[in-house]
Amino acid sequence: MFKPNGNQDRRSYSDLLMPPVGYRLEKAVGTTYSLDLESLTAVSICLGLSEETDSKLMSNPIGMLNALQKVSDRIVIFCEAGQIKTPTKPSALSILLEKMVVPVALPLDKKLGRYPAFHPKTWVLSYRNDDGHAIYRFVIMSRNLTFDRSWDISFAMEGHKVFGTDKRTDAVINFLAYLRKQVHGTFPCASEKRDMIASMEKELGNVMFSLESKEFGENFEILPLGIGENAFDMTQDILFCKDKGNADSTFHELVVMSPFLSASVIEDFNIKERGLTNCKRTLITRRSELSKLKPEQVSNFDIYTLKDDIVDGEQFLSDDSERKSSQDIHAKIYIRRKYADVDLYLGSMNASYSALNKNVEMMIWLGTKNKYLNGELFLKDIFCGEPDGKNNPFEQVHVEDSPETEEVDTGSILERKIKDLCRVKKRAFVTPQGEKYQITIEMEGVSEDDSVMISPFNSKQKQPLSSKIVFSDLELLQLSEFYVITVRQKEDEISRILMIPTTGFPEDREKAVVNSVVKDRRTFVEYIAFVLGDDYLLSVLEDKQMGESGIFGRNVNVMPALYEKMLKTSLEAPERLKDIAYVLRMISDKEIIPDEFRKTYDTFCNALKIR
Numbered sequence: 001m002f003k004p005n006g007n008q009d010r011r012s013y014s015d016l017l018m019p020p021v022g023y024r025l026e027k028a029v030g031t032t033y034s035l036d037l038e039s040l041t042a043v044s045i046c047l048g049l050s051e052e053t054d055s056k057l058m059s060n061p062i063g064m065l066n067a068l069q070k071v072s073d074r075i076v077i078f079c080e081a082g083q084i085k086t087p088t089k090p091s092a093l094s095i096l097l098e099k100m101v102v103p104v105a106l107p108l109d110k111k112l113g114r115y116p117a118f119h120p121k122t123w124v125l126s127y128r129n130d131d132g133h134a135i136y137r138f139v140i141m142s143r144n145l146t147f148d149r150s151w152d153i154s155f156a157m158e159g160h161k162v163f164g165t166d167k168r169t170d171a172v173i174n175f176l177a178y179l180r181k182q183v184h185g186t187f188p189c190a191s192e193k194r195d196m197i198a199s200m201e202k203e204l205g206n207v208m209f210s211l212e213s214k215e216f217g218e219n220f221e222i223l224p225l226g227i228g229e230n231a232f233d234m235t236q237d238i239l240f241c242k243d244k245g246n247a248d249s250t251f252h253e254l255v256v257m258s259p260f261l262s263a264s265v266i267e268d269f270n271i272k273e274r275g276l277t278n279c280k281r282t283l284i285t286r287r288s289e290l291s292k293l294k295p296e297q298v299s300n301f302d303i304y305t306l307k308d309d310i311v312d313g314e315q316f317l318s319d320d321s322e323r324k325s326s327q328d329i330h331a332k333i334y335i336r337r338k339y340a341d342v343d344l345y346l347g348s349m350n351a352s353y354s355a356l357n358k359n360v361e362m363m364i365w366l367g368t369k370n371k372y373l374n375g376e377l378f379l380k381d382i383f384c385g386e387p388d389g390k391n392n393p394f395e396q397v398h399v400e401d402s403p404e405t406e407e408v409d410t411g412s413i414l415e416r417k418i419k420d421l422c423r424v425k426k427r428a429f430v431t432p433q434g435e436k437y438q439i440t441i442e443m444e445g446v447s448e449d450d451s452v453m454i455s456p457f458n459s460k461q462k463q464p465l466s467s468k469i470v471f472s473d474l475e476l477l478q479l480s481e482f483y484v485i486t487v488r489q490k491e492d493e494i495s496r497i498l499m500i501p502t503t504g505f506p507e508d509r510e511k512a513v514v515n516s517v518v519k520d521r522r523t524f525v526e527y528i529a530f531v532l533g534d535d536y537l538l539s540v541l542e543d544k545q546m547g548e549s550g551i552f553g554r555n556v557n558v559m560p561a562l563y564e565k566m567l568k569t570s571l572e573a574p575e576r577l578k579d580i581a582y583v584l585r586m587i588s589d590k591e592i593i594p595d596e597f598r599k600t601y602d603t604f605c606n607a608l609k610i611r
Helices: 013-017 037-049 061-071 092-100 167-181 190-204 263-269 287-292 308-312 353-357 375-382 410-422 509-517 521-532 535-542 558-572 574-586 595-608
Strands: 023-031 075-080 101-104 122-129 134-141 154-161 207-210 220-225 251-257 275-284 301-306 315-317 322-324 332-338 341-347 361-369 394-397 426-433 436-443 449-456 463-465 468-474 482-489 492-499
Touching: 013 037, 013 122, 013 134, 023 037, 023 061, 023 167, 023 190, 037 061, 037 075, 037 092, 061 092, 061 509, 061 521, 061 574, 075 092, 075 190, 092 101, 092 482, 092 509, 122 167, 122 190, 134 190, 134 207, 134 341, 134 361, 167 190, 167 207, 167 220, 251 263, 251 375, 263 275, 263 353, 275 375, 287 301, 301 308, 332 375, 410 482, 410 492, 426 468, 449 468, 463 468, 509 574, 521 558, 521 574, 558 574, 558 595, 574 595
Parallel strands: 023 075, 075 101, 251 275, 275 301
Antiparallel strands: 023 122, 122 134, 134 154, 154 207, 220 361, 251 332, 301 394, 315 322, 332 341, 341 361, 426 436, 436 468, 449 463, 449 482, 482 492
16 A cells, blocks of 8 residues: 555556546646646646656647647646746746646734745546546645655545535535635636636535545545635644543554654654553654654654665756756655554645644545554555565664754745745736837835846846836747746755736737747648647658658648548547647648638538537
């Protein structure tokens, strides 16, 4: 179940989201703390084309365009404001992601002295087949929507329409209702997003999710934290109920796997009176977190961290140099056993004060019996055998007494600057400037600060932060609601994507994106061949056996071949023909799309009654 070295227990992001065979994506609402736009593109390929997220299509603009065209109005992804990563290779296609993304900026908690985090990692998806039958899927993860290589945990279950209701589904509906309220009117396509989420809420009213598991039966509860009056109060759950006189707070076994910690939370788990006869407690965390703990706070725990060889050992190639990619645990898992009853908790919540009391999080509780799962079995899985075995990726460590030092965390200071900026009232507007454009950004109550630089997406122009910033001589494809913010302090700097409500975009901006990909007859034929699934023609194009000037020449039977393929597709998969309409609508250049093709396409649509 939890074996890191077993393929059966490992899941990819694609496995979790891929539509069932014979089904296509209807709607998807996702949440993440940090967001990578390239990862969102990969998910779009998975959901739109049923391809793996590491598919070769990630380097194929035609495939990416087709995927985004299919799903850009069917996906809404919520993330923590200020945690959108800057792409390594900015692309004009990223503009099509704007309508999917909703950053969430929670208000300052004065008692905490910082901003609570929007931290859940979930997906709620609906799929539908040609007969109109719907399948729903609910996914809970510890993984963000990024290319991070850390060790995570995931859980998924499917649901179907039933006669009646299942109270446990209410938690998902309440969570969606909370998300819908985060879609403010300044976001792109705000009303369409809210309507889509509302329709998902309504549909789920008669949906029952099922585990179909021998180990867990149907013993589960969905636990959304921090969403207001419908939130689950984890501090009152038996896992965290710390009263010494409360028998419900006791246990025989406890395993806590959490990458980030608060000493107070671990100290509560360490209370001697909570442990019953022969109690065993295990903490698995990151080595960097050990400095937060004192020996007396973990005196009843065995503590493990990943070995340095595992954390630092993975390498990958970038375009400019060879770099090391560190990895560590990122999974959040809690296992509590009392007699024969076992409670398993999975999701986004760290063993920290903020996670329990302030953040928006999502967890799931699963109930089972000792014969199926317990702390000992779990540890044997993740240790790949015995604790002292050579295959164990973890090693036992000890917390040492050390004087507390007041180190300045530069990273936190820079992150705080970005978080503050995310909560400033701001707007931008575009004005024509001859054949180019000007963007003016206005921010309320912001003083000039040359340690913070702002840049339009896909542009090298930079300006220091101030209450009014003007960028001139911008190309059409440099106009976006995405802006790059770079914050610097001495030798340290971080960059993030900030979304600023922007008005005045030219109506043909999306057309320009499409034309940047489908820019000549050759790429048009490639797009049509891709949509129709014509592998033969695609292979010919990839082998460059057709020169661009002669691709529609008399000696190359491309158009008849396309018409024949369209006829076959109209009989076997007529819905594919709808994808062609998108490109025909976006491209008006007759040099790229001949009138002959448009007329033939209209004939097909009229015959098939495709609108």
